[in-house]
Amino acid sequence: GENVEQHPSTLSVQEGDSAVIKCTYSDSASNYFPWYKQELGKRPQLIIDIRSNVGEKKDQRIAVTLNKTAKHFSLHITETQPEDSAVYFCAASRTGTASKLTFGTGTRLQVTL
Amino acid sequence: NAGVTQTPKFRVLKTGQSMTLLCAQDMNHEYMYWYRQDPGMGLRLIHYSVGEGTTAKGEVPDGYNVSRLKKQNFLLGLESAAPSQTSVYFCASRWTSAGSQYFGPGTRLLVL
Numbered sequence: 001g002e003n004v005e006q007h008p009s010t011l012s013v014q015e016g017d018s019a020v021i022k023c024t025y026s027d028s029a030s031n032y033f034p035w036y037k038q039e040l041g042k043r044p045q046l047i048i049d050i051r052s053n054v055g056e057k058k059d060q061r062i063a064v065t066l067n068k069t070a071k072h073f074s075l076h077i078t079e080t081q082p083e084d085s086a087v088y089f090c091a092a093s094r095t096g097t098a099s100k101l102t103f104g105t106g107t108r109l110q111v112t113l
Numbered sequence: 114n115a116g117v118t119q120t121p122k123f124r125v126l127k128t129g130q131s132m133t134l135l136c137a138q139d140m141n142h143e144y145m146y147w148y149r150q151d152p153g154m155g156l157r158l159i160h161y162s163v164g165e166g167t168t169a170k171g172e173v174p175d176g177y178n179v180s181r182l183k184k185q186n187f188l189l190g191l192e193s194a195a196p197s198q199t200s201v202y203f204c205a206s207r208w209t210s211a212g213s214q215y216f217g218p219g220t221r222l223l224v225l
Contacts (some may be wrong), residue, residue, distance in 0.1 A: 032211060043203060043216040044156070051211075089155065098163070099210030100146065100171065105155040 002027040004092050006104025010040035013080050014074040014112055018026075021107045030092040033066060033073045034101070038087045048075070080111045115139055117217035119204050125223045126194045134189040134220050136204030142178060144207045145187040146171075146214070149200040156203065162187055163210075194224045 003026040013019045025033075034049035050057045050064045050073065057064050061080075065071040074091075077084055089109050091101040120135040136145065146161040159170030162181040176198060178190045187206075191198060201221050209213040 034140040034214065036216075041216050046215065047214055049213060057198060093210075095209075095211040098169065099144065100158055100161055102158075104154070 002030060002092055002094075002102040004090060004102050004104045008107060009105065010110070010113060011111045015081055015082060017078060019075075019077045019080055019084070019109055019111075021075045021088055021090070021109070022072060023092075023104050024070075025092040025102075027092070027094065028070070028071065029094045031095060032093050033064070034091050034104075035064060035075050036063075036089045036091065037056070040086075044089060046100045058112075065099065068088055077109075080109075082086050082111050082113065085109055085111045116216055117206055117209060119202075119217040119220050122218070122222045123223075125225065126191075127225055128195060128210055130194050131189075131190070131192050132194065132222075134169060134204075134222075136187045136189070136206075136217055138206040138215075139185060139218075140206065140208065140215075141184070142206035142208045142212075143184075144210065144212075144214075145181065145188065146205045147177070147189045148153065148203045148205065148218075149215055150203060151175065151200050159202075194222075196224045198222065199224045 006023045016067045031052035034045035037047045038044040061078050063076045090104040093101045117138045147159040148156045160179040166183040168179045180188045204217040
């Protein structure tokens, strides 16, 4: 089955700096890669996703890049703000009737003033 | 449009007791999932369903059963609760196998 590794497990940045979280996956057939943000005591919320036919996707201050050859993808947050502090999860899946997301173990991002 | 809802929000059980967690979605999604989240372990898939009347095992299915009698509902059952099942349980759904997945608010379960 799919295995997703996520690094780093914790990340502390100053407000205004950029943050990068990296994930690698094992199943070369995986073609869908979402990122979720989870605030303390809340549900995971989808913030951005990318499919394997695209190399990069941006949405305001967040962007995701995908390298299919190396089987890794990354989340980039620019101009970080205190409200970006949360746990971020990457995930991967392939399409098909047995489709299910495999999640990384999460990155706790702390944005300090 | 309520999205994905879960009942109850919080529950305390004694070892050996049984209970059922209910997940409901009003988005006409085919795929539904049950996860558990433990500190440092991320989200682990318990069981999932790819349509009404279907269920399949995930990564950590032991001690749990599920049913999907109606498309909008996915039930997770614990027949004989154990302290190791203390966790936060999240339900999720998606329209297709390539679609975005949305989570419910979670159920916090404490087994004493």
